[in-house]
Amino acid sequence: MNETSIIAVANQKGGVGKTTTVINLGASLAMNNKDILMIDFDPQANATSGFGMDSNRETDVCSLILGKHSLEEVIVKTEVEGLYLVPGSRDLAGLEIELAGAEEREFLLVEALEKSVDRFDYVLIDCPPSLGLLTINALVAATEVLITLQSEYYALEGLSHLMSTIRNIRKRWNADLSVSGVVLTMFDGRLKLSQEVALDVKEHLGSILYKTRIPRNVKLSEAPSYGMPVILYDARSKGASSYLNLAEEVLQR
Ligand SMILES: Nc1ncnc2c1ncn2[C@@H]1O[C@H](COP(=O)(O)OP(=O)(O)OP(=O)(O)O)[C@@H](O)[C@H]1O
């Protein structure tokens, strides 16, 4: 592969596994000898704290977007070989409001990334739980969207809104944007509900649904408090192996 895949991990619903997927898919792709850049594009900055790092630095995603610093200046290395991060910033929330009326406001991330992401195989963008200007910037900059769905009764609710947003982005700004896939997270095979949701989602989405389902696994929720991806925290956990499987599918698509 010589083209960089820029994957926006999105869903306007909160708490559906976006950040967990960015961190652990990122680490798993890096384990496959790929160079990965994660961009923490959520004012909550969970992807940054998940690596035990501080957000709101002198050089963070906000200073990148505002053109104060270059990509090379804001990137930090993680403990995983080949895995890099643009640290997040709470100021992104204010920026979203400030820029609401600005010209070219949908292209801030595109401009910040242009040409300088060539050395990475994949860029993973952690989107906030909304369809506001930040997510729009991510979708305009992306080549693909990866949607996480929590295995719960309301999983599909809101998906049509997200899909119509994606169609709109294609029409107006980014004709080549594709949906690379949908991944079910927090799956509990013992629950009839989880099984039913999986069937329902498969019926609706067909082949864009990844075969890998991410199980509900306590190691995945513990790892961020130790500042590491699950592969470093507990490499033998179900959480770790499921994200390695997902990475394999992503590499094949
Ligand atoms: N497979 C899983 N098993 C167990 N816990 C999980 C799993 N995936 C995510 N979690 C936990 O669920 C919570 C929400 O996950 P996460 O932060 O990844 O969602 P999110 O979509 O990024 O949320 P937000 O929309 O607020 O950014 C976190 O506490 C996380 O540790």
Ligand SMILES: [Mg+2]
């Ligand atoms: Mg998140």
